[in-house]
Amino acid sequence: MKKTLLLSIFCLIVSVLSAQTEKAAWDYPVKPGMEEWKKFQTGQEMLDACQIPAKILSKLTTEALVEICINYPMAFDYLAYNNEREAISFMIEHFNGLKELSRRTDGASDLLKAYKNFSFSNSAVAGTQNNRSSSLMFGYLELLLVDDLFISKLSTSELSDLKNISLEKYSLKLNNPEHFGLLSIKRSFLINSIVIMKNNISLDKSENSSIQEFVSNYQSIPAEKLERISKLIVEK
Numbered sequence: 001m002k003k004t005l006l007l008s009i010f011c012l013i014v015s016v017l018s019a020q021t022e023k024a025a026w027d028y029p030v031k032p033g034m035e036e037w038k039k040f041q042t043g044q045e046m047l048d049a050c051q052i053p054a055k056i057l058s059k060l061t062t063e064a065l066v067e068i069c070i071n072y073p074m075a076f077d078y079l080a081y082n083n084e085r086e087a088i089s090f091m092i093e094h095f096n097g098l099k100e101l102s103r104r105t106d107g108a109s110d111l112l113k114a115y116k117n118f119s120f121s122n123s124a125v126a127g128t129q130n131n132r133s134s135s136l137m138f139g140y141l142e143l144l145l146v147d148d149l150f151i152s153k154l155s156t157s158e159l160s161d162l163k164n165i166s167l168e169k170y171s172l173k174l175n176n177p178e179h180f181g182l183l184s185i186k187r188s189f190l191i192n193s194i195v196i197m198k199n200n201i202s203l204d205k206s207e208n209s210s211i212q213e214f215v216s217n218y219q220s221i222p223a224e225k226l227e228r229i230s231k232l233i234v235e236k
Contacts, residue, residue, distance in 0.1 A: 025064045026056050031073050050074060052097050062101070066110045069097045070118075075140045084219065088143040098144070108145070108153035115141045116165045120172055120179075135179045138169060142187045146194050159195045166191040167233075186218045189226070192233040193218075207232055 030036045030049045040046050050073055052060075060068070072095060081087035092098040101107040118141060120134045144150055145162065154162060170188040173180035193211045196203070203211065214221055214229050 025060050026052060026068060028071070028073055037073075046074060047094060050095060050097075052100075054096075057096060057100055060100075062104050062106045062110045065097060065101050065104075065107075066114050069095075069101055069111075069144075070114060070137070070141070072097065076136050078140065078143060079136070082219075084139075084143055085147070088140075088147050092144075092147060092149060102147075102149040105153065108150040109158060111141070111144060111150060112154065112158060112162055112165070115145060115169075116161075120176065135176075135184065138173075138180075139184060139187055142166070142169075142191055146191055151194060151198065154198075156199060159199055163192050163195045166195075182223075183219065186221075186226070189229050189233060190215065190218045193229065196233070203232075 028050055037046070037049070040049070052068065057065075072091075074091070074095070077091065078084045078087035081090075092102055101111065118134075118137065120138070151159075151162075166188050170185070173184055173188065193215050196211060197215070210225070210228055211232065214225070
């Protein structure tokens with residue numbers, strides 16, 4: 001009886017430790033700043049070094065996978081593209097972590113939670129570089145969430161949550177103009193515009209046209225048209 005009890009406790013401990021290991025799980029063996037990274041000659045070499053081993057990928061909890069994807073060494077590559085939404089689509093297609101996350105039924109939900117909990121530190125301790133990284137990370141997470149592979153998996157209530165969370169982040173951006181530029185503001189509008197479309201919120205013909213035009217051309221849309229979009233987002 002005592003041996004059976006001890007064996008059961010041992011198995012329970014092993015199970016808990018295994019779950020914790022899978023959650024912490026894995027880190028990129030080579031990262032920017034390392035000597036090995038500096039030796040890479042092409043983007044493909046960098047991309048190959050970031051892939052998660054298949055035997056690990058299949059065992060990761062979705063929460064752990066989100067964290068790994070947030071820490072993706074090439075997360076800010078979207079800045080190098082003229083069309084950042086196309087850049088994110090490329091990243092999802094070619095990084096197996098993001099591709100796996102996009103396939104999971106709870107991937108979008110857990111990504112939304114990460115976006116909600118992601119904070120921007122404007123303290124002196126954090127420093128300018130950390131603030132800069134935080135502002136870029138906001139962009140990365142927002143672009144992932146509006147990609148159809150993710151946003152199409154959010155429920156109606158989750159879409160409403162996304163809209164509200166995005167408006168909170170929008171206020172934060174307005175309060176930190178030295179770190180968040182106009183394009184970051186446009187991304188907030190983009191999220192809310194897409195949510196309006198996804199939730200089939202009632203629009204008149206003119207409003208619908210304005211929203212569709214903005215979603216298609218938000219990066220290059222003239223500043224004078226942003227005021228109308230901002231009013232629509234608040235009103236709807």
